[in-house]
């Protein structure tokens with residue numbers, strides 16, 4: 001493989017959302033400069049991993065990359081260009097949150113060569129945004145979207161969520177309708193997943209909020225019909241795009257291709273190994289400033305584990321997995337490993353096969369996790 005992808009982590013947020021268990025901090029603004037110094041050094045330290053490969057996608061995520069001074073994003077992009085060979089057509093995304101973006105920042109992202117923005121909205125109702133701890137109003141989303149368009153972003157994703165506390169089906173339908181009215185090139189909508197240690201989990205434990213799986217399923221069903229009626233291509237369980245605007249970066253993950261993570265706690269997959277940077281901010285900065293690699297937790301995936309990942313990541317894509325690609329990648333017929341599982345799940349109408357492709361059915365989309373777990377053997 002002569003290309004690879006980069007994920008760059010910016011772990012700073014203005015404040016924490018109630019459902020968030022991402023590695024991100026609020027109130028650590030005084031560490032931003034040192035962090036960026038460490039990150040710039042890490043780009044040099046990780047250079048041998050990239051070798052002569054061309055970078056085909058970059059994703060600057062977080063956290064909230066648009067929260068910090070945009071000069072730092074320009075510094076990162078400059079340093080990446082100086083050290084790596086970026087494909088001229090590389091997809092370069094920045095995650096943006098309404099309430100942290102202005103025209104000056106947006107212009108500097110464009111000047112730095114960033115050509116895709118992913119705007120975290122989640123829903124359009126201010127009462128719900130407040131409830132889940134988002135820092136912005138719907139009005140601020142409108143401003144951010146218009147700013148991005150005004151400076152030339154012609155590839156914008158809007159993130160939505162279903163199953164939020166107090167969110168009704170009507171709220172969700174309204175959010176979709178309003179967002180589609182902006183005509184973004186890409187929409188993603190994920191169901192809420194309560195994570196241990198988050199205020200949301202506390203709300204569930206104390207009975208302040210109860211998950212409603214039936215409602216989430218109804219929302220998902222509505223979503224699939226709605227986006228189709230608006231001409232979006234459903235290409236991954238929770239992701240929808242205008243033709244040609246599928247997220248190339250996320251497809252790298254779902255296709256079990258190589259990527260290198262830069263920044264605090266960032267994960268990498270290279271040479272059949274998974275590893276991540278330290279999650280300790282001080283250690284991350286110190287190691288990099290000393291010229292040392294901050295990677296740890298190296299796990300070499302066995303052939304069995306690679307096959308499992310190929311299956312459950314690949315089946316997230318609506319095009320499913322290719323039987324021929326399996327043969328080419330692993331050197332044996334898929335049925336030798338999973339013949340029984342495939343026939344059982346097919347029997348339950350959760351997957352279907354046509355020609356070279358095995359993919360989830362509509363029912364399979366509702367039970368995707370049980371399909372995935374069938375491909376993980378003890």
Ligand code: SF4
Nearest residue numbers: 013016017020062063
């Ligand atoms: S903006 Fe994103 S990363 Fe930051 S707290 Fe909210 S969900 Fe987490």
